[in-house]
Amino acid sequence: MRFLVIRISSFTRHSSFVICDFLLVTILAIETSCDETAVAILRDRNRESGPDILASEVASQIAAHEKFGGVVPELASRNHLAQLPHLLDRATTSAKIAMNEIDAFAATSGPGLASSLLVGNSTAKGLAIGAGKPFLAINHLEGHLLSPFFGREKIAPNISLIVSGGHTLLVKMRGIGDYEILGRTVDDAAGEVFDKVARLLGLSYPGGPAIEARAKNGNPKKFDLPRSMLNSGDLNFSFSGLKTAVRYLLQKPSVVPKRANAERPRKRKEDAREIPRFTRDDSVVNDLCASFQRAVIDVLREKSIRALRQTNSRTLTLSGGVSCNYTLREDLLAICEKNGIEFLVAEPWLCTDNAAMIAFAALLRLQSGLQSEVTDEIDPNLALA
Amino acid sequence: MFISVSAAETEGAGAHLAEKIKAGDVLALVGDLGAGKTQFVKGLARGLGSKEAVTSPTFTLLHEYRGGRLPIYHFDFYRIENLTALWAIGFDETVFGDGVSVIEWADRFGDAIPPHARWIRFEIASESQRRIDLSALT
Numbered sequence: 001m002r003f004l005v006i007r008i009s010s011f012t013r014h015s016s017f018v019i020c021d022f023l024l025v026t027i028l029a030i031e032t033s034c035d036e037t038a039v040a041i042l043r044d045r046n047r048e049s050g051p052d053i054l055a056s057e058v059a060s061q062i063a064a065h066e067k068f069g070g071v072v073p074e075l076a077s078r079n080h081l082a083q084l085p086h087l088l089d090r091a092t093t094s095a096k097i098a099m100n101e102i103d104a105f106a107a108t109s110g111p112g113l114a115s116s117l118l119v120g121n122s123t124a125k126g127l128a129i130g131a132g133k134p135f136l137a138i139n140h141l142e143g144h145l146l147s148p149f150f151g152r153e154k155i156a157p158n159i160s161l162i163v164s165g166g167h168t169l170l171v172k173m174r175g176i177g178d179y180e181i182l183g184r185t186v187d188d189a190a191g192e193v194f195d196k197v198a199r200l201l202g203l204s205y206p207g208g209p210a211i212e213a214r215a216k217n218g219n220p221k222k223f224d225l226p227r228s229m230l231n232s233g234d235l236n237f238s239f240s241g242l243k244t245a246v247r248y249l250l251q252k253p254s255v256v257p258k259r260a261n262a263e264r265p266r267k268r269k270e271d272a273r274e275i276p277r278f279t280r281d282d283s284v285v286n287d288l289c290a291s292f293q294r295a296v297i298d299v300l301r302e303k304s305i306r307a308l309r310q311t312n313s314r315t316l317t318l319s320g321g322v323s324c325n326y327t328l329r330e331d332l333l334a335i336c337e338k339n340g341i342e343f344l345v346a347e348p349w350l351c352t353d354n355a356a357m358i359a360f361a362a363l364l365r366l367q368s369g370l371q372s373e374v375t376d377e378i379d380p381n382l383a384l385a
Numbered sequence: 386m387f388i389s390v391s392a393a394e395t396e397g398a399g400a401h402l403a404e405k406i407k408a409g410d411v412l413a414l415v416g417d418l419g420a421g422k423t424q425f426v427k428g429l430a431r432g433l434g435s436k437e438a439v440t441s442p443t444f445t446l447l448h449e450y451r452g453g454r455l456p457i458y459h460f461d462f463y464r465i466e467n468l469t470a471l472w473a474i475g476f477d478e479t480v481f482g483d484g485v486s487v488i489e490w491a492d493r494f495g496d497a498i499p500p501h502a503r504w505i506r507f508e509i510a511s512e513s514q515r516r517i518d519l520s521a522l523t
Contacts, residue, residue: 034444035470111445115474115478165444166445184438184440186440187440188423188443189444192443196443199418200418240424244419381448381449
């Protein structure tokens with residue numbers, strides 16, 4: 001039987017220690033860093049089988065507005081405030097657990113929107129103080145970073161590629177809480193450029209799955225798109241130029257015939273983001289998607305391999321919303337296999353923003369003897385390292 | 386109105402404008418994808434003395450850059466679908482705050498932009514050239 005020593009003195013003057021049965025640690029985590037409210041409850045069973053997600057609830061803003069009658073909240077973060085109690089109810093109900101059975105409370109403390117972070121943090125802190133249980137402030141990016149290790153026995157030092165709509169990072173992880181940022185995007189995030197290019201091509205939102213589906217039937221060598229910063233000598237990324245390059249291609253009569261341009265459908269609604277559409281020639285769109293996706297993946301792969309070589313690392317992990325892209329997963333898996341490198345990627349359901357990854361990061365932190373003070377403040381610019 | 390011939394020059398235009406910026410100023414940026422809006426904000430942050438990395442806030446909705454003469458609130462309306470969402474991220478609290486607010490895709494919710502805002506329009510003139518109108522009317 002393993003035991004864990006947890007300090008629960010955050011809100012009392014004197015430190016006290018409790019011994020917590022390791023097999024029964026149950027964590028409730030709240031994620032409110034951006035425009036989605038999420039609550040998850042996770043219970044650690046034992047090291048072999050990994051933790052159980054007892055509940056993982058995500059409510060988008062849109063759903064909330066429908067539910068609450070479309071009232072326009074005048075104050076920031078009213079959405080989170082309005083839905084959080086409902087989500088907490090739903091999570092505890094579906095987990096069949098009472099609030100007093102929770103051993104620790106966690107919340108995302110950054111990076112994100114200040115007012116939104118405050119709601120989740122204050123709620124988790126309040127619950128922790130009320131129940132006399134530990135509180136853990138979790139970095140949203142650490143949630144992504146650790147998600148590939150969900151259900152695994154131990155954390156190996158690794159190079160981690162985090163690719164989402166808001167972030168693109170290469171991180172060197174030595175252990176829990178010991179991270180070094182090796183590279184990041186200097187302009188657009190990888191997920192963002194997928195969405196923006198999808199919109200340029202008149203595809204649906206979110207752009208990632210739409211582009212991947214079209215790319216399957218396209219020729220990735222048809223259009224020569226830039227692999228930005230491949231020779232920059234550092235591990236940073238830039239995707240803004242790629243987006244612009246696709247835009248120029250669409251203006252070329254050789255790519256999109258003039259006749260097709262003339263037949264573009266009328267805009268239904270005025271939208272500043274719309275650009276002139278062309279009649280959808282499937283093969284051109286498929287080829288553009290395939291060529292674009294290939295360009296993004298080439299850069300992500302090359303920079304990841306470079307990071308692995310520079311640091312002599314033997315493990316690559318992939319997380320964040322864009323890691324749902326199977327072409328990216330397969331590409332990285334293939335290059336890792338070729339080079340004798342272990343490749344770990346989070347399950348798709350853990351890749352997008354959720355509270356389960358925050359709960360998992362909190363569990364690993366607790367197990368490492370780390371926790372936060374309830375006086376710790378949120379930080380909209382919270383850095384990973 | 387001037388023509389920028391490179392990303393570096395667009396950044397330079399932002400840095401130049403930063404000298405005249407004061408607390409409470411609002412810059413409303415308008416222009417297509419790839420027209421140089423984020424690049425301009427990079428220059429603005431540099432000109433105000435912030436060393437923080439400036440990246441697109443399309444998904445994160447708002448970035449704050451500190452460490453300079455004034456705090457910068459970098460908004461992006463691209464992904465915001467309605468006014469409700471705009472209030473939800475605290476736009477009104479920030480835009481009348483103590484720093485300088487810069488808003489990409491400001492024309493998507495032009496009514497929400499305060500009247501004292503300065504509108505800056507970016508146009509793609511050619512593959513390498515951008516037309517930047519520093520005192521656009523809308």
